[in-house]
Each structure stands twice: as C-alpha cells, then as structure tokens.
Amino acid sequence: MAKIHQLLQGHQERIDYNALIAKHPWIVQKNQQCILSPDSDGLLCGLFMSHMLNWQIKGFYDGKVMVLENGISAAECVFLDMEVYRNHIKSVGHHMVLYNANDIPENWVNFDNCIQANNTRDYDCLHTFRLKYPLATIHLLLGIISSKVKVEVPESAISPLLFTDGTYQNLFRYPENVLNWLNYLRADDPQNPIRTVFENDNLLVFRLMQAMDEFFRERDEISIPKQRGDRLRISNTDGSPCNIEQINRAYTINKDAHQRIEKFIELLSRLTQWPYDRAKWTWINWRLYRFTKSICSSLNTRKFDEIILQHSLLSWAITASKRIEYTIEGSDTID
Numbered sequence: 067m068a069k070i071h072q073l074l075q076g077h078q079e080r081i082d083y084n085a086l087i088a089k090h091p092w093i094v095q096k097n098q099q100c101i102l103s104p105d106s107d108g109l110l111c112g113l114f115m116s117h118m119l120n121w122q123i124k125g126f127y128d129g130k131v132m133v134l135e136n137g138i139s140a141a142e143c144v145f146l147d148m149e150v151y152r153n154h155i156k157s158v159g160h161h162m163v164l165y166n167a168n169d170i171p172e173n174w175v176n177f178d179n180c181i182q183a184n185n186t187r188d189y190d191c192l193h194t195f196r197l198k199y200p201l202a203t204i205h206l207l208l209g210i211i212s213s214k215v216k217v218e219v220p221e222s223a224i225s226p227l228l229f230t231d232g233t234y235q236n237l238f239r240y241p242e243n244v245l246n247w248l249n250y251l252r253a254d255d256p257q258n259p260i261r262t263v264f265e266n267d268n269l270l271v272f273r274l275m276q277a278m279d280e281f282f283r284e285r286d287e288i289s290i291p292k293q294r295g296d297r298l299r300i301s302n303t304d305g306s307p308c309n310i311e312q313i314n315r316a317y318t319i320n321k322d323a324h325q326r327i328e329k330f331i332e333l334l335s336r337l338t339q340w341p342y343d344r345a346k347w348t349w350i351n352w353r354l355y356r357f358t359k360s361i362c363s364s365l366n367t368r369k370f371d372e373i374i375l376q377h378s379l380l381s382w383a384i385t386a387s388k389r390i391e392y393t394i395e396g397s398d399t400i401d
Contacts, residue, residue, distance in 0.1 A: 070242050073197055081186065081250055083213035090181050092144065092156055094119070094214050101125045101134060103147035104298035106230040109331055110204040110338070111146040111158075112347070117340035118211055123347045129381060129393050130359045131301040131308075132400070133352040136316055140400035147203040151176045151379050155400070159183070160199040160206060161383035164190040165370035165390075173375065181206070187250070191384045192367070200244050201251075202231035208259045209251045219259040223338040224274070225281035227263045229296075234278060281337070288329045298327040305359060310352075317352040324349060355398040363389045 087094055096119045102108035104126040115121040124143055125134035134140060141154055149159035153176045160183040164170070167190040177185065183199040183206055184190075199206075204227065211217055219227070228234040237244055253260040288295025298319070302308045309323035319327075328342075335342040357380060362369060365388045373379070373392060380400070382392035 070196060070240075073194065074242060074246050077187070077197065077246060079187070079250065080252055081209070083210055083252075086181065086186070086210065087214070090156070090179070093158070093181060093210055096120050097122070099124045099138065099143045101127050101132070101140065101143045101145050101148075104128050104300055104327075105147075106226065106296045106330075106334070107202040107204055108147040109298075109327075110202075110226065110230055110334060111207055113331065113334055113338060113340040113342060114204060114207060114211075115146065116343060116346045118215065118217065121346070125348065125352060126298060126300055127381075128300055129391070130305040130357060131310075132355040132357070133300060133310060133317060133319075134355065135348045136351050136353050146207075148381055149177065149180050149182055150381055150400075151180075152400070153178045155179060157181070158203055158207065160201070160203050161385075162189070162191055162195060162198045163382060163384065165365060165384060166190055166192045166367045169367050169371065171371055171374040181210075191365070191387060195384075195387055197243055197246070200236040200240050200247060201233055202227075204230060205233070205251065205260055205263070208263075209253075212257060212259050216257070217259045218339070219262040220337075220339050221262070221266065221268060222336075224263055224266060225277045226334050226337050228274075229278065229281060229285075284333055285330065288326050288333070290326070293323075293326075295326060295330050298323065305356060307354060307356070310354065312354075316350070317354045318350040355400065356396070357398060358394045358396050359391065360394065361389065361391050365390050 098121045100115060100121050100123055102112045102123060112123045124138050125132060127145060127148055145157035147159060148157060149161060149163055150157040156179050158181040162184055167188055189197055208217060248264055251260055252258055253264055285295045293299050299308050300310060309320050310317050311320045331342050378395045380393045380395050382390055384390045
C-alpha cells in the first residue's frame, strides 16, 4: 500500500472559489431556503448561512427521514451537509461518493448541481480514498462565502468548529491529508476565516484541550441517554420517525427534543456569534418523508454501477473501501 505522502504527490492544486461560484451562483445568493442534516455540522451550516445570507431553514434530512415545511418543494431548497443525486436539486456535501474515476456512471450528471468537496478534486474510493476530505461542510462554506464577503470567526468558535464531524480527531490522525486540504481551501489567505480555526496562535495545545473540554461539558449537559445533545434525532435505526409528532395532517418536533436541540443551537450561536433567529427556522407544520436506506459491504466497480443505475438513489456515502450506505426513494419522492 502506498504511503500517504506518495499518494499526495501531484495533489497540490488549490481551489478556485470564483470558478466554483460561477458554476453554482446560488451558493452566495441571499434569501435561499435550505434543508439541513440534523447534526452539529448541519446546524452550524444553518446558523452560518442564515446569519450571513439570510437563508431560511425549512427542514431536516438524515438519509432515512426528511421533514420539510408543508407547501415547500425540495427543489426550492438547498441541502446543506448532504449530497442529493438530482440535477434539479441544489446541495453541498463532503462525503466520498465516487467509486472509480475511470468508470463514471452515465447518469453522473445528477450531481451537476451539487458542490461536493471530493468531486472538486476528482477523488474516488478506488484510487484516492485515503485522501478524502477530512473536515466538515461548514469549513468548505466558510471558504466559499468569505471569498465574496468578510466573515468574522471569533476565537470562541474554534471549539465547535473543531468538534464537528470529528475534525479535531482527524487533525492528528491524518495530519498530512488535513494540511493538504487546508492548502487546497486556501487557509493561508489572510481573509479566509478557516485560518482563524486552524492557525490560531493564541490557543496552545493545552489551552485548546481545555476549550474543547469546556465545550464537551456544555454539550453533555444537553444530552440524555441514547441521544447526544449535539444532534436532532429524527429517525430510529429501522427508519421509523423519532422525536416527531403528528398533529392533524402535519408533523412537528416533540417538546423535549425541541428544547434540547435549541439549547445546543444557542450554545453554537453564543460561541460563533452567529445569531440564532427563531423566525428563520421551521419547527412545526412539517410534511414527513420516509425512505429506504440500504448497505452494501462488498463494493466494487460493477456493484457500484449497478446500485447507481438500477435504483432511484436519493443520496449515499462510501464509508469504507468496500462499503456504501445509500438511500432509495420509495412511495415517498421529493420534487
């Protein structure tokens, strides 16, 4: 197996934010509607985009269940922290989604309207899985938006921005790959707020550990058994809805789950100084969508092509070299 520094040879390119925005101008447009993944990364993305560009949060999607404000179409929204395999739907994500760059499925145009971190570098599972994006969607958004407008990231925001998606673990587990991606995202540019997060001179290792510990303690105060405080659980392992109640013909988050997730959002808001404006977040009058999530643990080029071409896939992630988790539309479809 090739060593990581050998794999990184020839991968010193840097992102062209202007070209990305020219291809996907909607990412910097104000007053968009969006759907979030219901974890810390999705919540940070929602806070950030609602603060910077007045985006409105209309629902959540976790790969098994989606809740979306009644009367709103998914095609009117941007999915944040989740790739959607529909070329008429806008999305932003960072999972590994391509198996073999030398055998791209014929319907790959379904990702034409998706900003996808690994796809921007033509990374795939078969050849460059060890080089996959090691950060979170919020870090990608910080770079994109700050290329057009000034973004402030206070020192207090470093803990949640390192916590999300296990970024702090990846820093020392895969340092060469993290440094390569920071170079790709232009973290050395003075106006790029990613620099504040990863090149802060004030937080030495010990103080950073203390700051992370303080964040974990506040997160744990919100947690309950089997439900961590840093995410909104909207489905069970069997795909059934969780923490969601039906009232007449609409759905809403139940009171206890609502209080817990708002406490966590308020914690993120206080640390990042991105205001939590309740008027921009929909918590009631949802429509509930249920999908089928499947797993293949013997992935290869042929099986990947079969899965992509034979099913009406909504989203997926290649989570290991031979494993793909994918979502199929059933009786519920999005438009």
